[in-house]
Amino acid sequence: MDWQRLHLDKTLLFALLGLAVISLFVVYSGSAKDVNATLGHFMRLLLGFTVLVVVAQLRPEIIERWAPYVFIGGMLLLIAVLAIGVIGKGAQRWLNLGLFRFQPSELMKLAVPMMLAWFLARANLPPTLPRLAAAFFMMAVPAFMIMKQPDLGTALLVFSAGVFVLFLAGMHWRIILLLLAAIVIAAPFAWNYLHDYQRQRILTMFNPEADPLGTGYHTIQAMIAVGSGGIYGKGWLNSSQAHLDYLPESSTDFIFAVFAEEFGLIGSLLLVAIYTLIVARSLLIAYLAKDTFTRLLAGSLSLTFFLYFFVNIGMVTGILPIVGIPLPVMSYGGTSIVTIMATFGILMSIQTHRKIAE
């Protein structure tokens, strides 16, 4: 089969399909054998792969041309969500579009790196200070708005996607160090700005046993699940932590704990290896990309995907604080699967159209 002509990347596609198949089994187990949930997950995966295939057909030039409009559209939707949230006096993350609910913040995961890559590609690299400042606003404003929803996890991912673009664009090390210093100084003030539960989560990471039935509960139960899996695991459908309800969010954010408990170290290493393969392949695509826009975009998307799975597994294994970030492809629910698949659609487009163009 000529994958190139279909504008699909074989390595990425099969790695993603592998994850998808595994995810169906784990969602089934993690949701306490809920056939409807598993079917729902299957449908989302189907939608995701469709989006992937469609996006992969778009030429990178089209994506580049659309970038500002996608970004502006995304911003308008974010404002709409915030406005509805203010009127509805409550947290609001999605727009109800009748058929399905749409989270504009998901769109921003793509729109922000696209916008920044487009913006920085308009001039020589490394970017000048005024252009950096402008770029910073383009990522900080949507990230701030998403944080206000409040959705700290997505806000961090969106902001990070922007940071990756800036870094790859060759932002000067001196500026990077300066910003890091600024962050250290600003941290105490930012601390004040966090919600109580967000602060607790960060504190809990350092000492989960301090409050085993309170904020430390999730971390401890997840670590018990992972650790009790041992080398070989307890076997599929045998996660006692999930099935007896000790593990919270066992089919969504904490699905890796279920997987690690049932399939042990061998399974977890295999899964991490698949994710690593995907990240490596994506970085290779970024490396091979020929123009500034596709380079910056592909690099940023690869790193965002890495951040995604690293933060999730780091949180489940107790080395990172608990932020509501699902494990890409594996976790049940949400619109994130579609966004992720669109990411790989873009990466495949960048990869395959380059070679045809040659």
Next chain:
Amino acid sequence: MLNIPIKDHFRETRLYNARLTVVAAVVLVLILALFLRLAYLQVVSHRHFETLSQANRVKPLPIPPPRGLILDRHGFILAQNYPVYTLEIIPEQVDDMATLLEELKQVVSLNEADLRNFRKQMRERPRFENLLLRSHLTQEEAARVAVRRTYFSGVELEARLQRHYPLAGLGVHFLGYVARINEQELERIDKATYRGMQHIGKLGVELSYEKVLLGQVGFEKVETNAHGRSLRILERIAPVAGKNLQLNIDAKLQSLAEQALGKRRGAVIAMDPSTGGVLAFVSTPTYDPNPFVNGIAPDSYQALLNDPDKPLINRALNGQYAPGSTIKAFLGLAALEAGDFDASHPVTCPGWFTLPGSSHQFRDWKKGGHGIVDLHDAVVQSCDVYFYKLAVAMGVDAMKQFLAAFGFSQKTGVDLLNESEGLLPSVEWKEARGQKWYPGETVVTGIGQGPILVTPLQLAAATASLANQGVRPKPRLVHAIVDAKTGVAREPPTESFPPIALKNNQHLDIMIQNLTDVVHTNKGTAYGIGYNAPYKIAGKTGTAQVKSIAQGQAYSEKLTPERFRDHALFVSFAPVGSPKVAVAVIVENGGHGSSAAAPIARKVMDHVILGKASTIPGVARPVIENEE
């Protein structure tokens, strides 16, 4: 896009590739960190987390064992268990206790006492234990709770075995009762032994034989989910039922004796003189122990406490009384044994006695006196002057020493906890309290008055030793400890004290003859129960003064308020020759031992010896002088 400057492609690519290398390196390091973390959790700490996972999953649930039954000698059930539905709460699983209680009120009736009891347990009981909210749910209430079970979190409907005393107040003073474990007991008991149990023996046999009755708690290893709900039983270690107790007590005799005392306050002890087996252990008034089991209502408890008859006092075990003339049954033997007194010489009784150099008259109960009396007459007619003289001749310390051999002022060794010791006064005892011993006190000690105190149980045991050739058995409530499952009965060995050392063993026979004549000769003070008895009884009446009577004033039962009237006492054993039962009776403020106490003893002895009340037919009741 005309204003795009010319790009330096070579420089951009170099910069980009450098940056990409940096991030690739960082990614690699972080992924390695994940690998290490996973290996640490799943290999190095695997065992630790495996244990935690098991502990999460499997909870041992205690299964309380059924408490041993208590039966009388013929197998009548005195204490049993019967199943009741109870509504129990696990507070840790309840989010909002006030709301839950309000909701439960809609389903079952909860009164103030239930709620108060529950709150008390909340303060006292350890975490993660079921707390009893209500017991004895009706079938309908149980059903109403059962259908709402999933709706209520932390609420358990249990079928529990509940202690019940079917004969209510009968024998409550030896039987005792169980009740909820309280805070002090919680500190004392081994918590593992009492897992899942809410009751503990508080008094009587229930307290003294707690370890035997208790049994061993069983366990169910139950898989539980995070909400504490049990999903399935993984392993079960069955509880071991407590052992049954077969008592020496004869419930019919107990009932007969309690009825004989009627509404009067008093005590009756009947025991087998050779084994010490207690056949009846009566203290009146009695009270129903059943309300105590789940916490008696404060007003009911106050009513019992404030009752002037003091039903909660165990008179048989803890009642300390002046023995009155019953002490003569023992001191009479001292008269024969003691070197300072010549029992072969009669004594003149003018009706009063004075100490040399004193004008104080110690009266005899009989105005005008008994005339010339020897030991036989003195015992049979209960002559006080004879024993005044004996007491003076012996001295108080010798009397104490002699009486102590009968077990007075010591524990009888009964298999019940917390018995009282009574008191034998001595010069030393009085001086230890910073007071001087007066010779007059020696005089009244000779007739069982003054500071001397005995318990009904001591009197019965001492009397048994007279019947048993001077060997005093330790009273025993429990005859056998029976394993409910195997039926194997273990009889605790009967125990006795070393025989009383006598100079001449015939002295005991002489004294028994004297005591027999108390009952069976027409001058005897207990002839009222002896004249028509178909078997021979040895006995001694006694009347203990409650209120001292001023010099020159006569005691009048009619003019004395009931609470100040004399206590009536009687000690006896029968049949003489082959004694089967020894009895001690005390009737508080009963008046005369002969008329108030002796007839009760006769009824008890009739039941033990004949199986029913019986008299020799056609014997007319003689005119009997009201003694003492």
